Amino acid sequence: MAGAALATFLGPQINFPSDVKTNVEILLRWVHFLAGITWIGLLYFFNLVNVPLMKELDPTTKGKVMPALMTRALMWFRMSAALTVLAGISYWEIIVSSDVHNAQALGLNPSHGAVMGSFFLIWTIVWGVLYACLIPGKGIFDNGAFVGVVYAVVVAVASWLFLSLNSHGWESSRLLSIGIGGGIGWVMLLNVWGVIWRIQKRMIQWTRDNATNGTPMPDKAKSMARQAFLASRANAWLSVVMLFFMGAASHYPMFGK
Numbered sequence: 001m002a003g004a005a006l007a008t009f010l011g012p013q014i015n016f017p018s019d020v021k022t023n024v025e026i027l028l029r030w031v032h033f034l035a036g037i038t039w040i041g042l043l044y045f046f047n048l049v050n051v052p053l054m055k056e057l058d059p060t061t062k063g064k065v066m067p068a069l070m071t072r073a074l075m076w077f078r079m080s081a082a083l084t085v086l087a088g089i090s091y092w093e094i095i096v097s098s099d100v101h102n103a104q105a106l107g108l109n110p111s112h113g114a115v116m117g118s119f120f121l122i123w124t125i126v127w128g129v130l131y132a133c134l135i136p137g138k139g140i141f142d143n144g145a146f147v148g149v150v151y152a153v154v155v156a157v158a159s160w161l162f163l164s165l166n167s168h169g170w171e172s173s174r175l176l177s178i179g180i181g182g183g184i185g186w187v188m189l190l191n192v193w194g195v196i197w198r199i200q201k202r203m204i205q206w207t208r209d210n211a212t213n214g215t216p217m218p219d220k221a222k223s224m225a226r227q228a229f230l231a232s233r234a235n236a237w238l239s240v241v242m243l244f245f246m247g248a249a250s251h252y253p254m255f256g257k
Helices: 002-010 020-056 059-105 112-134 144-165 173-213 221-251
Strands: none
Touching: 020 059, 020 221, 059 112, 059 173, 112 144, 112 173, 112 221, 144 173, 144 221, 173 221
16 A cells, blocks of 8 residues: 555656647647737736836936837837737637537538638728727827727627627637637737837837937827827737636637537
């Protein structure tokens, strides 16, 4: 008895799956988690720490700190965002393929392309609509609360549309929940590369030139900085909703079967 207990203690039963599919799935999820923590962590740092800090710095200090800090931070920010979404979509595609296979086994005629196509079409249009709200940069479109309400309505409508187009009875709750959460992540990625980075790389250069050469900041710098801020703040709020749906995928089955 004592020998058997000792053997159990010294030799726990660890059995690594040997099939390729299982190992690819855990690798994708692992990369997705690591990159996602980096991305969202930096997003919260920008919104909760960096924005208030920069307001307190005098122009000279800001000119020295901002270019060095933001160049490094934004490199990790945009790369981790891209890796998070790439790994996440790859993993979700496996789920879609699995649901399609299960539906076919039941004699149904599911469409893999329709799910993937509706995902990219709906959420890319959502990003375009939300970006259009930032372009005016004045009047009511410079009001963060108003922009936030517009974002919430557009995302809610897009989520309803995605569910409506992919409600045939064979789609799993995981497929649908990630279809919404991942869709919001896709919008956030487009914000990172299409708005935040596009503007911030100019702001970094202008701030550096202003600090080293005394070059005046362009007239459009203020409006562009505001646009980048609103996009970043929107991403911070969107991440809260996105994380709920990603967590609900396997632990809160509220959609489909």
